[in-house]
Amino acid sequence: MSEMRCDLHCHLLPGVDDGAQDFSQTEAMLRAAARCGVTDIVATPHLTKPEQLKDLQKYRDLLAETQALADAHGIRMHRGFEVNYRMFSGLDFSFLGDACFDGSTYFLMEMPTRRLFPNWDVVLSKLALAGYTPIIAHPERYAYVQENPAMVEEFLSFGCLLQVDAEGLYGSLFSSERITATNLVRHGRVHFIASDAHGPEAYRLYERAMRKFAPLLTAPPKGGKKGGRTGYAPSAH
Numbered sequence: 001m002s003e004m005r006c007d008l009h010c011h012l013l014p015g016v017d018d019g020a021q022d023f024s025q026t027e028a029m030l031r032a033a034a035r036c037g038v039t040d041i042v043a044t045p046h047l048t049k050p051e052q053l054k055d056l057q058k059y060r061d062l063l064a065e066t067q068a069l070a071d072a073h074g075i076r077m078h079r080g081f082e083v084n085y086r087m088f089s090g091l092d093f094s095f096l097g098d099a100c101f102d103g104s105t106y107f108l109m110e111m112p113t114r115r116l117f118p119n120w121d122v123v124l125s126k127l128a129l130a131g132y133t134p135i136i137a138h139p140e141r142y143a144y145v146q147e148n149p150a151m152v153e154e155f156l157s158f159g160c161l162l163q164v165d166a167e168g169l170y171g172s173l174f175s176s177e178r179i180t181a182t183n184l185v186r187h188g189r190v191h192f193i194a195s196d197a198h199g200p201e202a203y204r205l206y207e208r209a210m211r212k213f214a215p216l217l218t219a220p221p222k223g224g225k226k227g228g229r230t231g232y233a234p235s236a237h
């Protein structure tokens, strides 16, 4: 049986965000992903406001249609969202049942770029108590991580996992993003490399990044929290 390779951050659902705009682009992304050995993709459209979830059926239908295309490439699709930090402003986590990966307790969380929001530690602590595992998307992009990479220890202390973008590892040389991403991976702080693909070209960098850095990834703890609800649980590679 061949090895599972899961890309857990990808904007390939057509026409819902700034990723693929139609099914021909979705198809091109699937082809590019399959070429670099991806076996599983979590579709993670941006989730920035609760109203988007009123259209949940639309996302589910698009995912089912994408799965039909993915079958030809031997790729399994999983549902998820890239959940923006603004979604947590009311400390109401009830929406997470729809936003976690395949109904599990894992979800992709996008933090602010410039500075952390005021009650970020309260949010992360309550999420941990409720049994959720946020996967922090592209920490290398955040100014406060670039300035003080050791602050990711705080994220990790709340049980968060870290995901860097392939583009972060292979962006322009000497950029803060690249230096930060590389250091985090080299210091064993990163659990996942993902494409964060908005188009098929992202998979060229993904392939390079996985070849060089996948051996340095840290495996997430097995079973998740509270024994884990059933459902999809990500693996490091």
Ligand SMILES: [Fe+2]
Residues within 6 Å of the ligand: 009, 010, 011, 082, 196
């Ligand atoms: Fe993204």
